[in-house]
Amino acid sequence: MVSMMFSFEMNLTPYTDHLIPPLDAVDAARQAEYDAHLAERAAKEQAAGKKLRGRKPKPPAEKAPKTNPPKANTTDPESRMMPIRNGWVQGYNAQAVATESQIIIACDVTQDTGDTAQLTPMIAAANRELVSSAVNSLQ
Known part of the structure; x- marks a missing residue:
């Protein structure tokens, strides 16, 4: 090498x-x-x-x-400082909704540091995806 x-x-x-x-x-x-x-x-x-x-x-x-x-991130100005367990990291907050069999039905990436504000939009996104794909049952 x-x-x-x-x-x-x-x-x-x-x-x-x-x-x-x-x-x-x-x-x-x-x-x-x-x-x-x-x-x-x-x-x-x-x-x-x-x-x-x-x-x-x-x-x-x-x-x-x-x-x-x-300070400004010149390579990705839209990313934010996100708290993690041992400090901070520059990045995004990703959310996903999955079925019991771990099939992802909705996902989103945000700049918000907290997850609680993302619950309602993610439920709405999952419902939209299920309606648009005409899924009656998740099993």
Whole structure:
């Protein structure tokens, strides 16, 4: 067995710009919020005639981000992060309806992480398939 490694670089920016919003706008909004908070704090100190107790707020550049930076899957943007037993996996949620003899009569793939919301649509899909195939009995 021969193993070969390939290495290449590709600029994906033109393809991913629409997936992740520009972070400059987010940074500008955080800076504006910080400036407004400082102005409000200064007005309170001016009205009270003394400094406010507690720490002064840190500028947004020194703070840790409140959330993880947005990420996008460039190969399959419609897939979602799905919880599994030992963590998370990027993928889809597949549902199937089968007879007692394990014949699949309806199936569907969704982006929803929960299975409970899929019960009613899957029962309806199974009923549609049985009616369209004119099956009277599942035995």
